[in-house]
Amino acid sequence: MPLPLPNLDDRNYADLLEEAISLIPKEYPDWTDHNPTDPGIILIEMLAWLTEMVIYRTNQIPDENQKMFLKLLNGPEWQLEGDLQAALQQTIVDLRQRYRAVSSEDFEQLVLQDWLETPTAKAFGPFGVITRAKCVSQRNLALTEPTAREEPVPGHISLLVVPQTLVDNYSLLSFDGRNDYLEIPHSDQLNFANDQDFTIEVWIRVNKVQARTQETHNSILEKGRGYGGFPYGIRYENRSGKLQVTRSDGTKFATINSTKVINDDNFHHVAFVKDSSTLYLYLDGELEGFTEDPNSDNTINNSSLYLGRRGNQSHDFQGIITQLRIWEGVRLEADIKQEMNEYLQGTEKGLVGYWNLDEGSGTIAKDKTPNQNHGTIQGASWYQPNITASLLRGLWSFLDERRLLTVRHHVVTPDYLPLRVWARLYLVAGSNAQQVQDQANQEAQAFFHPVNSQSYWDGQGWPFGRSIYVSELYQLLDRIPGVDYVEDIMIHTHDLTTTILTQPSSRPQTQITVKDTTGFAVGDTIQLDPSNSDQEYYTISSIEEGPNQLTLSSALNEAYGVGTMVVRCLSSQVNTSISNREFSVYQVTELAAGDTVRIIPTNRNPENREIESVNYSSKRITLKEPLSQTPARGTKVVQLATWREERSKPKEIGLFIQKELIRVKLRDYELVDFNVEMNLVIMEYIGNQWQLSSS
Template sequence: MPLPLPNLDDRDYADLVEMARSLIPSECPEWTDHNPSDTGIILIELFAWLTELLLYQTNQVPEKSQEVFLQLLKGDATWKKPENQSLQAATKETILALRQRYRAVTVVDYETLVMENFKVGRVKAFENRNLTKPQPTDAGHISLVVVPQDPFAALNSTLQTDIGNFLEERRLLGTKHHVVSPEYVKVSITAELYLESGRVFDQVKAAGINQLKQFFAPLLGGENKQGWPFGRAVYISEIYQQLDQIDGVDYVKNNVVVEVESPGQGKVPLRDYQWQAHQLVQLDQPNLTHAGTHN
């Protein structure tokens, strides 16, 4: 929706005369004759009339001036409106071009530019981080974690280079960026299920495995189905919740075991793991067993 133009012609002749009259006592106290026949009043009315004409002209922006404004917006002093294009269409085209994101300044800029110009599944940018180093904290660096459309596949090196070159022209001076693959933390889940009477365990097991995989999926997981959040911890209570809502599950036995294993580390209990902001979950095949049937 276009912004409404301000009305610069909001005072008429009578307003201007009255405004000038009201200033006489404070500006010139010895002036006491305010009758229309007074020379000073005649001059006030004359100047009010001339001012009203100027205000009217101020409210009218000629086409030539609008073309000059468009030249300034485009940054091209030689630009001319095409003969087959109306001034209104040229203005709309220029404004739409200005609204398009080009510079990469904030992390949102980086994420949006990559998502709009490359076929990737998901992007997360981290400011003051250099994820190519063991100690990633680094002022002036931006790291972009790019999740491919096939999330667990390796990030294509050509795509990685293309994204880096694309952002090079758009970054701020002094900023360095790094395009990296996601760092996945393997999560294994072991749980025992009590089933409702008459349920087939293999069917319930398959539904439970699918439910957990969808919940932790990098692209469509999480509570909002927009992908499991980067750096978000895994909670056992949520695993109980996901399994309890499976059709055929009566309840989950209170001994769910969750272990995690990040790159270069062995498996550790969930409670002992410190999640990093750039990490995602890679769920191993859940180990669901039949604990019994509730009659």
């Protein structure tokens, strides 16, 4: 008698056909003809018949063969537990999870999501979080030569990542275990009685060997003087290497000790929660233990909150403390785990104290909540962790296990383009100049921010490689309350010396009065009103610092009003000449192929040429068109325009040709730098004329 065959799928032809046709209105609503004569229905009928044949053949596979196939898919250690059908379904679900990096989206999502669950990422703590990622195919962006980075490289991909800790130029507060501490003054918001729930969260990294080993524990934080009752405390047990959270009413103590050691040179997130009469300890988002709170008397006090030692007197802690958050009320495990790696605004509901401890300098630790309970640092020092290289190696190894064998991958950070914006704002009568300037700065910082762009770019940050359009900046600044209109926006990506005219100038003057002559020197080439003209260049022949006057070697060709921008052009000198098209200069950092330069010999007229290529290692420039003569050593080379600037077609205005700046181009691996430099000229209408604002 033959063995009964298992029925893995009991659907027949009619069932499959009915199911497929029922999905048509959902998947393709425009398909309304479901008659048997419709070509699409005929195709579905054929596929239903083929599927029924596959189901029949699948039902012939014995259980043992299926088990061996499941072991092949799940690994040699896999063992069947429970029902075979359930195991088949779970394996299919697991296979649908993203693991292999095949597409660009795979690479991006793996580092944004799956990476966080790895032991390597958890060891980095908040420094292992990736906020943005972009995969660039067929490119090797790990190369340093700009031209090589632009070349297609088959079989390579480059993953651009923005670590969370780069967002704010992160710094850490380090305690040496020898009289270092942070004192936060007493506040009722930081005090919790027996009938009040709370949550304390903090990131720490413990030195395995503490400076003070004679004491059984080292205090990470505690609101107390070292005697009497206190609402909360977090300690490092230096003999066991474990963590302890505690509170006391002065006679009874409630403590929870971690089951895991924390002196492994990794960052750990600690959460101490009081929920009614039960206390909880969470370590790295996971519950470590809980206990009943026996305290019945008063746990509040008027002591400061101390970090790094106990009660300003003993039990000094050696290690790193960062991201301290104090909440009134209970934080659930899911909330703790979800937000422990995120930055907060300081205005979240229930948050009564928030110290990032990332100021980087000074002796004040700022509370970012409206309570403003700022702390004072005593002895503890700031330093910036240099972990980017280690993080990139960790990400590379993580992806190396998931890439296809034929793919070579590179994990790099973006190039951050420094951006400087100049603009002249004309204010509505009665407007506050300082408020307008402050808001303009805030809006510009958000608009260009590579990560937290607030209301711009869906809050996801400036898009990779997106060009900067001047028209958008006009719109951005023009809608700020108090601004009547905006003129002469200029954008540049270099660190330029600039000033403005404080007196109107007209042709044929040879002297101009500026706001400041600092950074300008005799012989410099300057440009006036660069926002709408690329033709007006002058050389400084003398400088009078008292009246802030620059004397030019030639007369002005047109009139310029108060507030006109004056820019010192970037320049270098010829070091060695090879030909009338090729020579080396002393400085090529700011030059690139496509830039326009002016070659200024000492004994003949200047010549303008476009750069064909730049060799950064040898500082050699090759021009597209040859000069009339080979330049001598010391010949001045002035940058007139950069390849990043795209201007409209020339417009003839009188005898002059003007070109309006349209946009500044970014490469696909570039983002705008975190801090945009805004240089705003504020004009107010005073005494029936526009004048420079005095504020």
